Amino acid sequence: MSDNNNKGTKENLPWVEKYRPSSLDEVYGQSSIISTLEKFVETGKLPHLLFYGPPGTGKTSTVLALAKRIYGEKLYKNMILELNASDDRGIDVVRDKIKNFASTMHIFSKGFKLVILDEADAMTNVAQNALRRIIEKYTRNTRFVILANYAHKLNPALLSRCTRFRFQPLSNESIKERMQVVKKEEKIRLAEDAELSLLKLSNGDMRKALNVLQSCKAILDFDDSDQDNGQEISLEMVYECIGAPNPNDIETILNSILRDDWTTSYLTLRKISSDKGLALIDLLEGFIEILDKFELKSEARIEILTGLSEIEYNISKGGNENIQSSATIAVIKNGMEIQGKS
Numbered sequence: 001m002s003d004n005n006n007k008g009t010k011e012n013l014p015w016v017e018k019y020r021p022s023s024l025d026e027v028y029g030q031s032s033i034i035s036t037l038e039k040f041v042e043t044g045k046l047p048h049l050l051f052y053g054p055p056g057t058g059k060t061s062t063v064l065a066l067a068k069r070i071y072g073e074k075l076y077k078n079m080i081l082e083l084n085a086s087d088d089r090g091i092d093v094v095r096d097k098i099k100n101f102a103s104t105m106h107i108f109s110k111g112f113k114l115v116i117l118d119e120a121d122a123m124t125n126v127a128q129n130a131l132r133r134i135i136e137k138y139t140r141n142t143r144f145v146i147l148a149n150y151a152h153k154l155n156p157a158l159l160s161r162c163t164r165f166r167f168q169p170l171s172n173e174s175i176k177e178r179m180q181v182v183k184k185e186e187k188i189r190l191a192e193d194a195e196l197s198l199l200k201l202s203n204g205d206m207r208k209a210l211n212v213l214q215s216c217k218a219i220l221d222f223d224d225s226d227q228d229n230g231q232e233i234s235l236e237m238v239y240e241c242i243g244a245p246n247p248n249d250i251e252t253i254l255n256s257i258l259r260d261d262w263t264t265s266y267l268t269l270r271k272i273s274s275d276k277g278l279a280l281i282d283l284l285e286g287f288i289e290i291l292d293k294f295e296l297k298s299e300a301r302i303e304i305l306t307g308l309s310e311i312e313y314n315i316s317k318g319g320n321e322n323i324q325s326s327a328t329i330a331v332i333k334n335g336m337e338i339q340g341k342s
Contacts, residue, residue, distance in 0.1 A: 019185075021065050023068065026065070027061055028206070029057070037062070048144045050159065051148075052148045052165075055149060057204065058170070081113070083098070116147070120154065121153035132155065151164065170205070170206055190232060198213070216238060219241070220237075254286075256269070283328075284308050287308065304332060307330075311324050
C-alpha cells in the first residue's frame with residue numbers, strides 16, 4: 001500500500017522534481033565540477049562550496065545528489081538544512097535556524113552536517129555578514145553550500161570562505177540526452193523541428209525544457225488508450241507553451257515592414273501581436289535575429305541596432321506599446337533606406 005502511495009505521489013510531481021538526478025552520475029553537462037566533488041567525497045575533505053550560474057543548470061540537483069552520496073538515501077534529510085534565501089533572507093533566520101542547526105552535532109554521525117542556502121544572492125548584507133561569522137565558528141561540524149545566480153551580489157568576505165564552482169548553461173546535447181529519458185518514461189513523441197526549437201529556446205536551462213515538455217504533454221492529454229495513436233508534440237505547441245513568438249509570425253511582420261507601406265505594416269504588426277498574444281519585446285529579439293543574417297552596410301546595421309535598443313529600453317521603462325510599435329517600424333524602414341543608398 002505504501003509503495004502504491006509513493007508511486008502515485010511521484011506521478012503527480014512536476015517533471016523537474018520527478019526526474020531530478022538522484023546521484024552525481026546522473027547530473028548532466030557539468031562533468032568537471034562533478035569529478036572535483038567526487039574527489040572531495042573520496043578524501044573526506046569537503047570545503048564550504050559556492051555554486052553559481054544561470055537558472056536550470058543543475059546547482060540544486062548537484063548539491064542534493066552530493067548530500068545523498070555523503071549520507072545515503074535514507075539519512076541525508078536528517079543531516080541537511082535546506083533554505084531558500086530569497087524567502088528566508090533576514091538576519092533572524094541566520095541567527096535562529098542556521099545557528100541552531102550548525103551549532104549541534106548529530107548523535108549518530110561522526111561527520112559534518114550540511115547547510116544548503118539556495119538563491120543566497122537575495123540575502124541582505126547584514127544577514128550575509130552574520131552568516132560569515134557562523135561559517136567561521138562552526139566549520140568543525142558543519143559545511144555550507146551556497147547557491148546563487150550571481151556571485152557578484154555576495155559579500156566578498158563570504159566568497160573568500162568558499163570554493164567556487166561556476167555552472168555553465170547546459171549544452172543542447174546534455175538537455176537532449178535527458179529529454180530522451182523523459183520521452184521514453186512518459187511515452188511521448190516530439191517532432192524533430194519541435195525538438196530543435198525547444199533546445200534553442202531553453203537556452204541551456206534544463207528546468208525550462210522539462211516544464212515545456214510537461215505542458216505540451218498536458219495539452220495532448222494522453223491516456224493509456226491513446227498513447228499509440230501517433231500523436232506527437234508539434235512545433236506550434238512548443239512555441240505556444242513557452243510563450244515565445246513563432247518564427248513564421250516574426251517573418252510575416254518583418255516582411256510587411258520591409259515591403260509594405262507604413263500603415264499596412266503597423267496594422268499587420270498589431271493584428272498578429274493581438275491575435276497571438278505577443279509582446280513587442282519578444283518580437284524585437286526575433287527581428288534582430290533575422291536581420292543579423294542580412295548583408296547590411298555598417299551604417300544601416302548600426303542605425304537599426306541603436307534604434308531597436310532604445311525602443312527596448314523605453315519598453316522596460318513602461319513606454320506605450322503602440323507608440324513603440326510605430327517606432328520599431330520607423331527604425332527598420334530608416335535602416336533599409338540607408339542600406340538602399342549608394
